[in-house]
Structures are given as C-alpha cells and as structure tokens.
Amino acid sequence: MRRQHYSEWCRRVFLAGSTLACVLGTAIGAEAQALKDVQTPDTPLVLKAQGSFFVGGAKADETEVELGNLGPAGHIAVNQMYVRFMVPQNGAGNVPVIMVHGATLTGKSWETTPDGRMGWDEYFVRKRHPVYVPDQVGRGRSGFNQAVFNNVRAGKAPAADQPAMFRFSDEVVWPNFRFGATPGVPFADSQFPVSAVDELAKQGVPDVSRLLPTPNPTFKALSELATQLSGAVVMGHSQSGPFPLETALLNPAATKALVLVEPGRCPDTYTDDQIKVLATVPILVVFGDHRDTPTGISIRPSWQLSFESCQALIRRVKAASGDAQMLNPPDRGIRGNSHMIMQDKNHLQIADLILQWIDDKVRISPGARK
C-alpha cells in the first residue's frame, strides 16, 4: 500500500494516451520541495496581532483502550475548532473574514499557494481585513475523536463501526478540481499552476467527516467565532461551501456577508422561513470554469450541477427580497479558473472581485447587520 514510485503512474497515464503526466511526474518528482519556490513579497506585512486559538469543543469520557493505551482512562477534548488569525496593523473598523477549507484539506488551502505565491489569507490582510483560518472540526490541527478506531483495533467494536477516511487520488483531482479532463493534461487555458500539482497533493489529509455528530460542530463553532468577532464575513470552499449558510442560520446578526467559493452544493432543502433568514445577509457564490468536465466521482458527476443548485438557491433568496448573486468569471471574459480558484495563477484577480463585493455590501448597510 505504500509503494513510492512515479513510474507506475507514468505507465498508467501513458496507457491512457498521454505522456505529459509522465514528464510532469519526472520533472516535479516525488521529493519535490517547495521552500525554494516560496516568493517573498516586495513590502513587509505589518500585523497588529497574529496567533491561534480554539472555538467550541466538549469533553468525552474515554477508556484506556480508547486512548490507545498510552495512559489510564479519562477525559479528552473533542469537537473543538482550531483557528489561526492575522490582524493587520491598519485594519481598524474593517470586517474580519473567516476562510473555511474543503474536503480532505485543511486551512492550508488559503495559505501560500502550491507554487509559492501569497495566499488569500495574507492578501486579504494586506487589503486591511483581519483574517481567521480554521481547520474544520475533525481535520488537521482540530483533531478528531479516535476512540472508535482504537476500539475496533482491540476487538471491542466491529470494523464497520469506524467511518471511512476520505482522500482524493492525484489522478481524480485533475478532472474533479478541473485542471484538465485527463490526469496530467491541463486545459489549454488552465489557471491552476499545474507544475506544482504535487505540492497541492501534499495538502491532502484523511477526512473523517463521517465521524462527526450531526449537525457538524463546525457550524456552531463558526457561528460562535463570528459572534465573538462582533460580525464577520464567512467564506466556505467546496465541501464547506454551504457552511456560511449554516452559520448565518444560527445567528444571522453575526454574519455580515457570505461567500460560497465553488460549493459542492447549495442546499435545496431550506424552508421558506430559513430562506427569509438568509435573505437578510448578502450572499456571493463564486465558481470557476470548465464546470461540465466529468469528475469521475459518482456523487458529483459534474460541477455544473453544483453551479445550478446555487443558481436555484440564489433565485429563492432573491424571491424573498434577499441580496444573492453569482460571480461567474467566464461572464467577464476570465477563463480557465479551477476548483482551487484561491490557488489559481489569477487568484488575486478573483480575490479583488470578492473584496470589491465585500466592500460594497458590508458598507451599504453597516448598521443593519450590526
């Protein structure tokens, strides 16, 4: 299960009719290192504060086996959400932005891009917004409750009790994240820095979302964070694309605006009363290009279906006199954006469009949403 070679991948892709992936595979290698590629900005970043903290969490009472036999039985923290933040020195009065990552990923999504350019986290700070980047509950530095895995290991629970841990293969990422329809063959106009696709692959972590209670504790943690910040823009991506909506439903006064970046879906299950709540908060949905590419994944055959689900939600919110709109870069002549739009080569161009929208919407009615 841990065979460390590219040649097999090259062979497979070659059989699939392409040699480019093989060339890329050789060029970037399994041991590619990214520090040398990290770019240094022209001007310093001046921060009033930076650091990290947790939101939410609860206590679980666990046996010695559930703790991996490292020590005696007792309590551990579960369902807490790690948050890293940067506050610009010149950001007084500007609305904070919370950036939530997608499936099989962590807050790293918003940091330095795979090819070493500034991430949206720093860019938004340089545009004077305090930025808060969580790891979803159960992922990365937020940890997860390991009890069931240790119980299965010890024969105290059936194997089927432990949830699947999700990862996307490198090969499925190409069509699913819309770098190209075939692994290793980018779209001619692809905005993703495909020479660094292996660095993106390193951002993958096991996704144990199925382990979490319902509703996902991340919703409440995001709402608490937005409340503690006295109001914030909540931005989600992919699997967390709908999270800003869930956050707003818990406390709409704390969500000054919602940005849904390439959401996996926009729910069609909200009641009319819920839509009325969502209609009190400005909503922006952002999608990239090449949405009709077959993903190779049965649960989502194409991202065009996700796009259309969001168009439907926008229509419902607007019918309830809400302010919801689609940012579809191809409509503006901007082509080739991928699912990882915050890492694309033109990521600052897209960021500027979102920042302009935030500036317009949060300024328009500064008192309305407190």
Added chain:
Amino acid sequence: MRRQHYSEWCRRVFLAGSTLACVLGTAIGAEAQALKDVQTPDTPLVLKAQGSFFVGGAKADETEVELGNLGPAGHIAVNQMYVRFMVPQNGAGNVPVIMVHGATLTGKSWETTPDGRMGWDEYFVRKRHPVYVPDQVGRGRSGFNQAVFNNVRAGKAPAADQPAMFRFSDEVVWPNFRFGATPGVPFADSQFPVSAVDELAKQGVPDVSRLLPTPNPTFKALSELATQLSGAVVMGHSQSGPFPLETALLNPAATKALVLVEPGRCPDTYTDDQIKVLATVPILVVFGDHRDTPTGISIRPSWQLSFESCQALIRRVKAASGDAQMLNPPDRGIRGNSHMIMQDKNHLQIADLILQWIDDKVRISPGARK
C-alpha cells in the same frame, strides 16, 4: 464514548479527594472559548515574509477502498511535512529556528499560549530569528496514510493491523505534564496557567506515530529543511526532544545548534562515531521542575529518568570534546516550570535563556558549521 459532561469528572476527582478540579471544571466549562483571552501586543509584528510549505513526501498507490471509496484508485502524497514560517523584516543574517512539537500535539504548541499570551514562535521572530514550525509527519496538517484503517473497515485487513491512535487524558496530563501531582491541584509554585488547562486539552490530536515507516520520515524532512535554510537551530520538545539529534546525524553541517526541550529521552544507543558527529554541534537540553512527580504512565514513571538520560548523553558528548549542557532552571532559582515550558507563565524568561545561548553558540564559530 462521547459523553459531554464535566459532572462525572468532578465526581471522580471529588472521590479522589479534591474539589478544586470540580471548581475549575465549572469555571472554565466544556465550552470555554479563548478568543476573548487572546492578548494583543503593544507593538506591531513586521514580517518580511510568512506562509507555509511542505518538505519531503512520497507517493503511495492506493485502491478505491483505501481511499475511502470517495473516488477511483490512484496515488496520494504521504509522509510530507507541513511547515508554517515567519521571517522578521529585521532578521537578515540571523539563524533560523525550527520548532518541533511533541506527542499527541501539533505545531500549535509553539503558537499563542492556552491563556492567550504570545507564543515562542512570535517571540523568537520578534528577537529577529526566522521561525519554522512543522507539524510532524503523520500529525495535524501533515496528514497520514489512511489506507490501513479503510482496509480494516472493509474487512480486507485484520483489525490488529491498524496502529493505536494515542491521546493523553486531561487527568493524566496533570501529573505527566507536571502541573500538579493530582488532577486539578496545581503545585503551589506551578508556572503553568492552569486556569486555561482546558484550552491546552484542545491542542490534542490523535497521534498515529506507530503508522510511520522507520526511521520516522520527520527526521529526513527536518534535515532537508535545515539544509534548504542553509543552516538552522533545531528545537524539539518531549517526544520530538531527540529529533534534533537525529537531524544533526543526517547532516551536521545544516544544524547550527540543537535545543532539546524536555525530551522524553536522550538515546543511550548512539555509537562512538555518532557521538563524534554530535560533538560538532552545540547542544542545549532544557528541563522544568518537579521532575520526580509520578507520571501515572508506565512507559515513563518520572521525568527525572528522562533528565538523567540526557545528563548521560551530555557527558558522552563532552567526553568527545563536544559542547553540550543542561539548562535546569531550578539551579538558577527559577521554580515551578512544567513540561509545557513554552506555555508557562514565565515562558519568555526561559526563551531569553535559550536565545542567549543560541546567540553565544552560533556567533562563536559562524563559519565552522557554515
């Protein structure tokens, strides 16, 4: 397994003869939130650069089952090491410091303390050192190879094939991290901010170290990072306490100095040739107070044993004409430091002692270790 109450803990601790933990438990609560406690420095932090990247990694060829049935079979990245960094604007020419966390924890150890004070990561940057904070391979944002867990779930591998996932209980942390001999009862002179012990608990993540190949890929990744930085101070803590030694053995020219903070052990298995290599790099070992407290953990009955193993290593290195020394704060009248010394109330006092040592040692022979 996920019962969310403090009352049971209070009851247990009460039965154990203490009510303080119960009071603390009530006061800090299972829903304590730390943002309000985060302190803002008096002066801005001016960074030449900040961001994150990965070091090392390899490719694993995985089946659909091994990927959690999220998509078809293919390759994923494994054994990469996530690194977050901050470079001070005024740090030109100063030696970078790499800070590695301990068992069941992540790089969060070095960030904002549980009670909201500046972490060592920022403090060292303010002292003009570029700082690099990894998550060990297999932990936090570095991910781990989930294949075996999914194989067990699907009945394709025996349950015993999956490694234990380690966590420390809150109760065992008190004596093991030496906040107090009894859970909820701090030492009279404890330097740990025990009112925020629940925020420390939230830093815990499942530790799947047993899943990793031998030697731990983190050693090579640290050596590669130090090499890419053209030389660095490597600092480890607790489980990673010996990691700086392993890093130096791989490429001593890249390790300008080694700082072992509360190492779980100093190995007694190095050959004389290995000791000769270690004798080319300055080594500082740092321990806190109350080391004879029974930990309640069978694999390490007390930290005094760890301390003594490091005294033995120091003797061997010095006998080989090396430069190794112990920083034992009680010898200087500084009492009450815990295992989480980088989060203690006097953490900047301890940091200053380490910074002074780095300044002395790395300046003394700037060319010798390149």
